[in-house]
Amino acid sequence: MTALLDVTDFGAHPGQHHADATPAVRAALRAAAAEAGPVVLRFPPGDYHLWPDDAQRRELYVSNTVGDDPRHRVKTIALLVQDTDDLVIAGEGARLVLHGLQTAFAVIDSRHVRIEGLEFDAAVPTVVDATVVGAGPAHRVIRVPPATLFRIDGTSIRWHGETLRSGALAWSGRDALEYTQIHDPVRQRTWRGPNPLFERVRSIRSVGERDLRIDYEHDDEPADLGLVYSMRPTTRDHPGGVVLDSSGVTLLRLRFRFLHGFGVVAQTSRDVTLEGCQFQPPPGSGRHSAGFADFVQFCGCSGRAVVRDCSFDGPHDDAINVHGSYLRVTGQPDPRTIELEYPHAETAGFAQFSPADRIELVDRATLQPVGSATVSAVRQPSGRAHDRPLRTMVVTVDADLPGALAGRTAVENVTRTPSVLIAGNTFRNIPTRGVLVTTRRAVLIEGNRFERTGMAAIYVSGDADEWWESGPVHDLTIRGNEFIEPGGPAILLDPRNTRCDGEHPVHSGVVVTDNRFVLNGSPALDAKCTRGIHFRDNAVARRGAQGPDVILRTCSDLT
Template sequence: MTALLDVTDFGAHPGLHHADAAPAIRAALRAAGAAAGPVLLHFPPGDYHVWPDGAQRRELYVSNTVGDDPRHRVKSIALLVEGTDDLVLAGEGARLVLHGLQTAFAVIDSSRVRIEGLEFDVAVPTVVDATVAGAGVTAGRAYRLIRVPPATLFSVEGTSIRWHGEVLGSGGVAWSGRDALEYTQIHDPARQRTWRGPNPLFDLVRSIRLVGERDIRIDYEHAEEPADLGLVYSMRSTTRDHPGGLVLDSTDVTLQRLRLRFLHGFGVVAQTSRDVTVEGCEFQAPAQSGRHSAGFADFVQFSGCSGRAVVRDCLFDGPHDDAINVHGSYLRVTGQPDLRTLELQYPHAETAGFPQFSLGEQIELIDRATLRAVASATVHDVRQPSGRAHDQPLRTIVVTVDADLPGGLAGWTAVENVTRTPSVLIARNIFRNVPTRGVLVTTRRAVLIEENRFERTGMAGIYVSCDADEWWESGPVHDLTIRGNEFIEPGGPAIFLDPRNTRCDGEHPVHHGVVVAENRFVLDGVPALDASSTHGIRFRNNTIVRRGPEGPDFVLRSCSDVGIDISPSSDMVGPPAPVRWEDAEPV
């Protein structure tokens, strides 16, 4: 029988802005974890304010964030589920408002957990959305009037603006930065398109003054009239100090009908977990808030997961990087003391500190230049970081396998744990105002991407990489079906199969088994499909609508066994599409 608990019974008071709900939430979750059998913990409607002073803190190392940087080891977590099984957190109409820099929720070392119906927002977003509300030239000098949302805090200091977070209990502000900060992306509300680009707001500034509660006039030393009226400049730092949400070392976790209004640091990261589902969630800034950005970086990332990774029926609107990314991690082979022992290293600055292997798991070694598999083995022993502490080296791993490997592997090879690779379902989602890619996926198990709508992504709608040189995100795809989707005016190839091999081995392509069927492409001078080093592509029964400049609808490099149906038919708009073959072999 399910035990019913209510967070207000533990002292949470919805609606009280200055009341910190963190201690009550912590007590309620402690009681839920101690209860025998399934538990439903209910959040009644209303706002719950969570301050970092009373939040849970854990030393954690999370993929694609700050690596092993000691300044950011400890994360503050507003809602922490830890070591708990058979728990439902439910709260239709309940909103958790985070203050300072925090992870909205984390599910750690738990199983059969569902979080449903809650809304998460932050009091002061760490992205500044500045809209150009006025522009022109007066007295021979250009000016702009920029408008910022009510939630954005700032002060005008001479010819500079200092953006900042709230004052915390310690007396300091949560964060601060000046002018354009470190990164900018631009949003055009009229065209519903978002892209990365330069920020001219603070170039050659003559004066800055406040002309209304949220309006700032910037006058310039030049007379060139600004041509960006109505555009939104979204500015932030580049330090991903927290994951926005976290599912870590857990099994059978579902995030359902959540409304994620802003995620600080990174997105929702599922790391080394099994069977994780994200469904019916809304990643979007609140209506009428004056805000555009709903995330500091990616929205959803699966790193080193297994079982099934499912994302369906969600809205992704306004991230600062990719909407969904599914990948593993390549580790560089730096040494080989003997034929059964490998010394490995996390090579990317933003990923380190967590374990990669368990005994009995399968590894594959690849040639970093060709991405071709050169050996495989089973893990027999391993020395590695724990992911929860810095008492072991955070960048190096030593793994021993069950059989002899070839010698001389150091320097030119990398290792992937092929046991921790999920099958993937991405279905019926909407991708909107994404500056980069809608979906990135690199996993060798079955992937189905169907019935999604990709609206004007800044780059590719779907991007398939595999990279042992830059981001080190593994690995190849072996069974990928892209079916029944809409790609509306993407900024790059609608589908981009782009393994990052620096030397092509025609006998050993990186990707295999890609079916693209029954999709609708609306293209403005970009290809429907751009593919490299892929065997067994089948492109059939798709509709292509061409707009803008002409160009090939298919670009194929070093591909083999390619079947593209471009015969004129009732569902093809325009003449048969051109194909550009570059060392590729059609069937």
Template sequence: MRTSFDVADFGAVPDGGGDAAPSVVAALQAAAAHAGPATLRFPPGEYHLWPDTAQRRELYVSNTVGDDPHVRDKTIAVLVEAADDLVISGAGARLVLHGLQTTFAVIDSRRVRIEGLEFDFAVPTVVDATVVDAGLTAGRAYRVISVPETTLFSVDGRSVRWHGEPLGSGTYAWDGYDALEYSQIHDPAGGWTRRAPNPLFDGVHKIVAAGRREIRIVYDHDEEPADVGLVYQMRLTTRDHPGGLVLDSTGVTLSGVRFRFLHGFGVVAQASRDISIEKCEFRAPPGTGRHSAGFADFVQFSGCSGRAVVRDCLFDGPHDDPVNVHGTYLRVAGQPAPRTVELEYAHRETAGMPQFSAGDEIEIVDRATLRPIALATVERVRQPSGRDHGGPLRTITLTVGSALPGQLAGRAAVENVTRTPTVHIVRNVFRNVPTRGVLVTTRRPVLIEENRFERTGMAAVYVSGDATDWWESGPVRDLTVRGNEFVEPGGPALFVDPRTTMSDPAHPVHRGVVVEGNRFVLEGVPALDAKATGGIRFRDNTLARLGSPTWDIVLRSCPDADISHAVYEPPLRVLRSALPR
């Protein structure tokens, strides 16, 4: 029998306006500690959660800040630890976070379901500035920009200081000036978002506040701006928190959760098994002047296993990729014994995490070609814990059960083959995305079906794999892209692009890619651009071509490709070429 808990019984008052964090912490701890199935309910209403009384944990999370000691402690608004069979239910409940926090974290838990909650920030860490007026006055160009009610700022001479809320220490949660460190442009009328230069603060003559939410910027030049209606989205770049976190857990489901804003690096499922995200909405509150719902990615699966499922969700307004599924290549730095390798994290934003357990299978690949060198089974490992900084955070020493080839240092990388998931990405909508829609690199079956990709800034579906840049592993072996709509992507609708410096057609990096029954609306980009991929099947798709004709399919060193020509008018334009060997 399931036991019910209610945050109100622990002192949380819906719409009370005070800090509900202590009550929420107490309720979560009681529900998680209960021996048996439990449900924790948030009654409808608004709850404010401040960082001063929230839970904190030292954690190392993929694609955030690596081992930077200044931000190793994460502040977590809703923390579930060591729970087994817990439901957190909150239809009609809105949780408003203050400062810089992770919305939720599920750690060391099994069978956890979070449903119905809405998460937002009192002061989002992205500034959405809409140009509401522009022109010339007294020989000088000007713009008037409007910002949402939740955006805090002050005019400081010829600059604007954007900032978060004042905290108990008297300092702001965050602050920065003018265009901050990163910008992108959103066109609400055209339904697109792109990474592009920000001209708002170039050649400024004078800045004045024009009401509570408007800022008038006068320039030294007389070139009249032509960007009324565009939204300049500005932020800093340090990913100090994951937006949400599922860590070392099994059987976790997010259902019907509304993420109005995620600070940091989105919802990260790391070293977890059987994770589902269903019927969730990643979108800023409509009608507020806010358009950015995320500081970076929306969802990432890193080093997971079992099933990774994303279905029936809306992804609208991230600052990076909505969905990314990958493992992590570790560079071989040394080989002190025939069965032992010293590994290191190579990317500055990823470190401190354990990657292996005894019994895991690993694959060693050549970094230049991503071609397998050897398979082995982990026998012993010395690695970071992911929870403390008591030892080295960037290095791992791995001993396997059989002798390895020599001279691996520098030229090879290692992937944990055991921690790779089966992936289903089904019936989602992707819109106002500046980058790719879905990134996926896993050797287990992947199904991307019945999704709608609207005007992504880059490729809609991107299959990479590299041991030189982001170090995101590994090869695709069974990928089906079926029944989707691709509407005017900014790059190839499907881009299969292993980051290799050499190619061998006899040994392609990826294989088993099937593209069937999709509808493509394309302007100046191909439906499929692939390299070093074997056995591609492209069939029964519909192409609508806008603008000047271009190649429909681009294949570079892709052996055994079967491209159907039967249903296309005019016939498909296919470019085939070979890469340097």
């Protein structure tokens, strides 16, 4: 029998702006975890304000965030589901407002969890969206959203978060912060670029509740009226949400209005689904950014990774990225033992292998396999503590490996690779790519609409030198999608190997069919070092600049 719980029975009262619902939500989740059978935990409609002071905290290491930086090893989590099975968290009409810097939700060591209907937002987003609403000789007027807090300090602006119970500000930064992307609401394009707002400033003053006039020490008249400069720091100290070491997790009809730090990360988990979710700032808020970085990542997952019928609007990096992690081989004490390390500064600290997992070693220059084996034992970080080395591990396998592996090779866990379905989604106002995918199991990208991505709409990479995101694609179908004026190739197959032999491709088995491409200078398909490309029954139209429809570099077996 299913147990029914309600957060209001634990002291959470929607609509009370100054009340912290965190203790009540913690108590409700604790009670749900204690139930023996299936549980439904309900959030009635209304706003719930969650402050970090009494929130749950966990030491966690998450891909593409801050690696093993000790300053950020502990994450503050607004909604924590841990060691819990058969739980539904239902919240149609409920809005969770996060204060300070927090991970919106975490599902850890749990099975059969569904979170549905909730809306997540930040009281003070860590991205500042400044719209140029006036411009003339030697000045601009910029408008910031009501949620943005700031203070004028001479010829500088200090942006900041709320004051916490400790008296400290949740965050702060000055002027252009550390990163800028630019959004054109008329052309519906977003791109990375320089920020001229705070160059050679003579004075800054308020000219309205949300308007700031910036005067300059030059006579030029800015030509950026109407553009939005989206500014933020660059430290990804929290994942926006995380599904960690769990299985059978579904995120259904969630509305992510802002995700701080990174996106929703499914890491070393199995069978994770996002369906009907919306990643988009609140309408009428004056905000154009819904995320601090990527929106969704699957890292080292297995089973099925499914993203269906979602909308992605306004991230600060890619919308969806599905990948594994290459580890650099640094030593070989004996023929059956290899020493490995995390080479990228933003990824470290979590376990990569279990006994019986199958691994593949690749030459870093060619990305070609040079050996494979089954793991028999491993010494590695746990992902939850720093009592072991966080960047290195030692793996013992069941068979002799080739010699001289150190430095020239990388290792991928090929057991932890998912099949992927990405279907019925919409991608817009994205400065980079819509979908990145590198997995050797079957991938179907179907019925999506990609609108004016800043770079390639679909990017298939794989590299053991820069981001170290593994591995090859062997079965990829891209079918029935619309690609509207991408800023790069609509589909880019670009493994980052430095030596490519046509007889030994990195990627293979790619079918591109029944798609509609509307292009302006970019190709529909740009492929390198791939065997078995079938490009057929696609409609290609061009606006403006002409160019080749298909570019092939060291490819074979083509239709």
